Amino acid sequence: xxxxxxxxxxxxxxxxxxxxxxxxxxxxxxxxxxxxxxxxxxxxxxxxxxxxxxxxxxxxxxxxxxxxxxxxxxxxxxxxxxxxxxxxxxxxxxxxxxxxxxxxxxxxxxxxxxxxxxxxxxxxxxxxxxxxxxxxxxxxxxxxxxxxxxxxxxxxxxxxxxxxxxxxxxxxxxxxxxxxxxxxxxxxxxxxxxxxxxxxxxxxxxxxxxxxxxxxxxxxxxxxxxxxxxxxxxxxxxxxxxxxxxxxxxxxxxxxxxxxxxxxxxxxxxxxxxxxxxxxxxxxxxxxxxxxxxxxxxxxxxxxxxxxxxxxxxxxxxxxxxxxxxxxxxxxxxxxxxxxxxxxxxxxxxxxxxxxxxxxxxxxxxxxxxxxxxxxxxxxxxxxxxxxxxxxxxxxxxxxxxxxxxxxxxxxxxxxxxxxxxxxxxxxxxxxxxxxxxxxxxxxxxxxxxxxxxxxxxxxxxxxxxxxxxxxxxxxxxxxxxxxxxxxxxxxxxxxxxxxxxxxxxxxxxxxxxxxxxxxxxxxxxxxxxxxxxxxxxxxxxxxxxxxxxxxxxxxxxxxxxxxxxxxxxxxxxxxxxxxxxxxxxxxxxxxxxxxxxxxxx
Amino acid sequence: xxxxxxxxxxxxxxxxxxxxxxxxxxxxxxxxxxxxxxxxxxxxxxxxxxxxxxxxxxxxxxxxxxxxxxxxxxxxxxxxxxxxxxxxxxxxxxxxxxxxxxxxxxxxxxxxxxxxxxxxxxxxxxxxxxxxxxxxxxxxxxxxxxxxxxxxxxxxxxxxxxxxxxxxxxxxxxxxxxxxxxxxxxxxxxxxxxxxxxxxxxxxxxxxxxxxxxxxxxxxxxxxxxxxxxxxxxxxxxxxxxxxxxxxxxxxxxxxxxxxxxxxxxxxxxxxxxxxxxxxxxxxxxxxxxxxxxxxxxxxxxxxxxxxxxxxxxxxxxxxxxxxxxxxxxxxxxxxxxxxxxxxxxxxxxxxxxxxxxxxxxxxxxxxxxxxxxxxxx
Numbered sequence: 001x002x003x004x005x006x007x008x009x010x011x012x013x014x015x016x017x018x019x020x021x022x023x024x025x026x027x028x029x030x031x032x033x034x035x036x037x038x039x040x041x042x043x044x045x046x047x048x049x050x051x052x053x054x055x056x057x058x059x060x061x062x063x064x065x066x067x068x069x070x071x072x073x074x075x076x077x078x079x080x081x082x083x084x085x086x087x088x089x090x091x092x093x094x095x096x097x098x099x100x101x102x103x104x105x106x107x108x109x110x111x112x113x114x115x116x117x118x119x120x121x122x123x124x125x126x127x128x129x130x131x132x133x134x135x136x137x138x139x140x141x142x143x144x145x146x147x148x149x150x151x152x153x154x155x156x157x158x159x160x161x162x163x164x165x166x167x168x169x170x171x172x173x174x175x176x177x178x179x180x181x182x183x184x185x186x187x188x189x190x191x192x193x194x195x196x197x198x199x200x201x202x203x204x205x206x207x208x209x210x211x212x213x214x215x216x217x218x219x220x221x222x223x224x225x226x227x228x229x230x231x232x233x234x235x236x237x238x239x240x241x242x243x244x245x246x247x248x249x250x251x252x253x254x255x256x257x258x259x260x261x262x263x264x265x266x267x268x269x270x271x272x273x274x275x276x277x278x279x280x281x282x283x284x285x286x287x288x289x290x291x292x293x294x295x296x297x298x299x300x301x302x303x304x305x306x307x308x309x310x311x312x313x314x315x316x317x318x319x320x321x322x323x324x325x326x327x328x329x330x331x332x333x334x335x336x337x338x339x340x341x342x343x344x345x346x347x348x349x350x351x352x353x354x355x356x357x358x359x360x361x362x363x364x365x366x367x368x369x370x371x372x373x374x375x376x377x378x379x380x381x382x383x384x385x386x387x388x389x390x391x392x393x394x395x396x397x398x399x400x401x402x403x404x405x406x407x408x409x410x411x412x413x414x415x416x417x418x419x420x421x422x423x424x425x426x427x428x429x430x431x432x433x434x435x436x437x438x439x440x441x442x443x444x445x446x447x448x449x450x451x452x453x454x455x456x457x458x459x460x461x462x463x464x465x466x467x468x469x470x471x472x473x474x475x476x477x478x479x480x481x482x483x484x485x486x487x488x489x490x491x492x493x494x495x496x497x498x499x500x501x502x503x504x505x506x507x508x509x510x511x512x513x514x515x516x517x518x519x520x521x522x523x524x525x526x527x528x529x530x531x532x533x534x535x536x537x538x539x540x541x542x543x544x545x546x547x548x549x550x551x552x553x554x555x556x557x558x559x560x561x562x563x564x565x566x567x568x569x570x571x572x573x574x575x576x577x578x579x580x581x582x583x584x585x586x587x588x589x590x591x592x593x594x595x596x597x598x599x600x601x602x
Numbered sequence: 603x604x605x606x607x608x609x610x611x612x613x614x615x616x617x618x619x620x621x622x623x624x625x626x627x628x629x630x631x632x633x634x635x636x637x638x639x640x641x642x643x644x645x646x647x648x649x650x651x652x653x654x655x656x657x658x659x660x661x662x663x664x665x666x667x668x669x670x671x672x673x674x675x676x677x678x679x680x681x682x683x684x685x686x687x688x689x690x691x692x693x694x695x696x697x698x699x700x701x702x703x704x705x706x707x708x709x710x711x712x713x714x715x716x717x718x719x720x721x722x723x724x725x726x727x728x729x730x731x732x733x734x735x736x737x738x739x740x741x742x743x744x745x746x747x748x749x750x751x752x753x754x755x756x757x758x759x760x761x762x763x764x765x766x767x768x769x770x771x772x773x774x775x776x777x778x779x780x781x782x783x784x785x786x787x788x789x790x791x792x793x794x795x796x797x798x799x800x801x802x803x804x805x806x807x808x809x810x811x812x813x814x815x816x817x818x819x820x821x822x823x824x825x826x827x828x829x830x831x832x833x834x835x836x837x838x839x840x841x842x843x844x845x846x847x848x849x850x851x852x853x854x855x856x857x858x859x860x861x862x863x864x865x866x867x868x869x870x871x872x873x874x875x876x877x878x879x880x881x882x883x884x885x886x887x888x889x890x891x892x893x894x895x896x897x898x899x900x901x902x903x904x905x906x907x908x909x910x911x912x913x914x915x916x917x918x919x920x921x922x923x924x925x926x927x928x929x930x931x932x933x934x935x936x937x938x939x940x941x942x943x944x945x946x947x948x949x950x951x952x953x954x955x956x957x958x959x960x961x962x963x964x965x966x967x968x969x970x971x972x973x974x975x976x977x978x979x980x
Contacts, residue, residue, distance in 0.1 A: 557794040562871040575977040
């Protein structure tokens, strides 16, 4: 039974397209309810990592309990659950949404609905959330709130007549949003007397307390001293501490049905705490877990190597530390003839990969060489054996392969209609299969394509942006695996294959890729003391060839008089450049060569 | 005073020029000769300070620039007076000059001061190319300067030449070499054009108005110089330097053998007692510091043993005599062949170095790619 207590709780999240002002609105709500005084508040408290702030996106979830006295004179607890705003983190978003009864839908008054808005709206509707629309940035000269309202009604089918018109940046009409949350978002209706049932929607690692799980209690009560059980793996722990998020940890002794908060239980490994899992009382378990749990799967893989082999252990430590808070990050040791000892790492998607690489370089001060990203291919060998391969080097020889399958994603691209042609051409080039197209209104369309994941992990985002002047938005989810005619393309330098440069590509695109790869490498490989043939090969067949001419002159035929320091500086600079090179067989390769496969225009 | 005598090379910088050549990035200032008396006074103060402090004996002297011959020759006389008591008997005393800034009388005067080696900037024989380089003299000016120098008693004359600059053909380069060879100059420096920031050429290059010869042509011209001069009795003793027997520039050998030298004047560099240090480049700053009785030193670099070893190696490898490995071992207390074993093996396999009578030397290919060789030892 939902007691009176739960009637004064609202659990909600904010959904929006990137840059539509989600974090700014969150800041204003926090400020307005006085959780943190405006003066103490750092801009955008929910985005607490420097990198997140720079990119304007939220990677790690944060949640906060707001206390608000509404116009009806009653006090309400508003639990704001932040969600990451990117396609790579769809599953995490869906679990955050599952912890709420409703969502504030923020739409930019100057931009209208975007692909990501829609993707999140669908996720919210899947989770039966009540949507409360808010139109942001009404202070901007190009704001057209009436148009946006109509869009919300036409496209989402949501009544937008009561939408709040706000400017989060200017702090305009924030009160109305708080009232709207109380008014339009349903209160939780759990049963405190039933066995404990709580949803884990995030976790992070604390070196003193162990794993801290962010939870939403659906039914029952959770309190210190009780034995809790993770229903996915049946692991049991004694609850040490429970409390609310202010957003810092605020121990309250117990959490009851309808509450959002955290729990600690001296859990050593973040891998034992799965987002989406259900916590129950080990001594009085609920019968069924909450629906929707699944293990996160890595979609994109790449090799990460220390630029300086001596940093291998440091890289390992850094990955381990990052993994403490990021169960979606996978890594295992691998060796490359060209790059030495490193790790094959798995990520949720491209953005996740970039973020991890940047954090390794920035927060752990590591100089890295990364190989081109790859996906997992399913291989069925002629002897019936099945394999999953993410590193092209591990692909069996062609004679042993019966067939290969590659991951296909369902891609949703939202675009102004004038770019439809350009996008179709791009998707065609990327082996896309057209599904359908819907006009949202006169000027905007949604294109649905099935695309091989390996075609979008290179430079699809960039290509899409440049073809649509940045107006198109893009979202994808895994559809499944399909048989495909794939080949491994090897790159030979001075007749030796460089394992870290091999990649898997569709047969029809192998020639073009091989050629542009060879051309690109010719640009990035500095001339050396001998001529370097660059060859692209499928098996033993050479499909492209370029040559880096030998260096003929590297001499200071000049009089510097006694200014030896100057001469030395020039040589030192040369030496520095050399240090950033990788010796691969007889050839010195600059680090960017390994990523150059990413920047092939087609 | 009273310390042990220390033999060093002495470099004296005269930062004045009539005009700035398009390729030049040396510390020189056109049209400021009026500052020369004050500058000379500062130079004398600086020299005095060092001569008070150390018991130097100058085994070589080099008066460079700029163009030392653009200032009143009496000022050179004052400088020579100041250092004369410290100059070792028989020392090489060089001075740089440019055609058009000397006369028979001034040259005779310089010779009377004890200056015994004259360097004349020619750069190219062809009048049209001299204009391209921003030189202000004619071929005739050069011939006059050369003949007057001989007549006034200079029996050790160098000319500086440049190759691989815009519009210079291999035939022009050959002509230049032939002409200086037929004149019978004693020493020839051949520098290939290096585009340096802040030069007139660099600006032209940035504006896309400069067509530079490619590496192939550069190396062809270099090969022509080595062959032409070699067959005419000039021994190559350094990457860019050629001389008749026993006419090598002893002052420059001090640099390449990583020996000690004192540099005075604006922007000059010194190496003494394991340190490299250098003066302020700006003339006014140099003068005012000297007037305050301070040494005009801008910065210094203490050399670690490793750095000193590296410098010794790359400087020595510029010389055809190469690096004396036994000498290196006794100077630094290491075994060269062990310490640099992997580099030696690699470089020898690449055909860049070879060993001859316990000396490490560059091959012809090694000269062309000498920087790549040097960095291996860093």
